[in-house]
Amino acid sequence: MIRIENLTKSFTSKTGKGLKKETVTVNAVNSVSFECKPGRIFSLLGPNGAGKTTTLRMIAGIIKPTSGTAVVDNIAIAKGNNEVKKRIGFLTGSTGLYERLNPDETLDFIGKIYQLPIKEYQERKEYLFEKLGINEFRKKRLGQMSTGMKQKVSIARTLIHDPEVLIFDEPTSGLDVITADSIIDLIRESKDNNKTVIFSSHIMSEVDLLCDDLAIISKGSIIYNDSFETFKKEMTAPNLTQEFINRVKQA
Numbered sequence: 148m149i150r151i152e153n154l155t156k157s158f159t160s161k162t163g164k165g166l167k168k169e170t171v172t173v174n175a176v177n178s179v180s181f182e183c184k185p186g187r188i189f190s191l192l193g194p195n196g197a198g199k200t201t202t203l204r205m206i207a208g209i210i211k212p213t214s215g216t217a218v219v220d221n222i223a224i225a226k227g228n229n230e231v232k233k234r235i236g237f238l239t240g241s242t243g244l245y246e247r248l249n250p251d252e253t254l255d256f257i258g259k260i261y262q263l264p265i266k267e268y269q270e271r272k273e274y275l276f277e278k279l280g281i282n283e284f285r286k287k288r289l290g291q292m293s294t295g296m297k298q299k300v301s302i303a304r305t306l307i308h309d310p311e312v313l314i315f316d317e318p319t320s321g322l323d324v325i326t327a328d329s330i331i332d333l334i335r336e337s338k339d340n341n342k343t344v345i346f347s348s349h350i351m352s353e354v355d356l357l358c359d360d361l362a363i364i365s366k367g368s369i370i371y372n373d374s375f376e377t378f379k380k381e382m383t384a385p386n387l388t389q390e391f392i393n394r395v396k397q398a
């Protein structure tokens with residue numbers, strides 16, 4: 148379960164030189180509240196720069212909110228970051244991978260960090276490698292891999308400790324439809340295993356494939372938050388993408 152209340156993040160930076168130095172504040176996320184339930188897939192949909200990554204990074208405890216609270220699996224983020232991190236799998240475009248390691252070595256390294264029991268770890272690794280089609284390049288160095296191959300390894304790395312809460316920041320970005328499909332399949336399976344899943348996207352067709360509950364974010368604020376069923380029932384545009392565009396424009 149994820150529950151966030153009035154989550155807000157402002158970034159402050161200095162621009163210019165000498166006497167012309169100015170402080171610039173960007174309100175990336177403004178008082179955002181929503182709840183993601185176990186066994187359901189929650190989509191955070193919004194255009195570029197809307198505040199999706201910033202929101203997810205706050206939920207994952209990577210950056211501190213300026214104000215507001217995030218509770219993950221009954222633990223407040225501010226109070227127990229490490230406890231929360233064990234329960235979370237966070238996939239983001241900037242997930243670090245060591246270019247000199249191969250997928251096997253990468254997962255071994257992460258498995259040790261999480262101190263996973265060896266048998267459980269091995270089984271989980273084999274399962275994820277099979278599911279994601281990593282076996283054929285499991286001995287190849289990350290530095291010699293394509294974007295899609297690296298994304299698969301990132302996903303295996305995110306899921307190796309079988310977390311209760313899965314946070315995917317644009318999980319299929321830059322992937323071909325076949326690769327994207329295996330990832331979508333894995334996300335669905337996590338839902339069936341009663342995990343709490345949130346993923347961000349700016350593509351309505353991807354949301355349509357997976358979503359149970361939908362929040363639309365625009366310029367840092369939530370402009371829609373309800374079930375996807377309700378969104379479809381209330382739709383006045385001829386298709387989902389147009390409905391999304393209209394709602395963002397009207398906000």
Ligand SMILES: Nc1ncnc2c1ncn2[C@@H]1O[C@H](COP(=O)(O)OP(=O)(O)OP(=O)(O)O)[C@@H](O)[C@H]1O
Nearest residue numbers: 158173175193194195196197198199200201202349
């Ligand atoms: N570290 C930072 N310092 C200053 N501004 C930032 C920082 N990170 C994000 N921002 C700004 O906050 C706003 C929201 O950015 P964010 O990355 O959360 O958007 P997003 O919805 O994930 O966008 P995209 O779909 O393009 O990835 C943008 O205006 C961005 O420039």
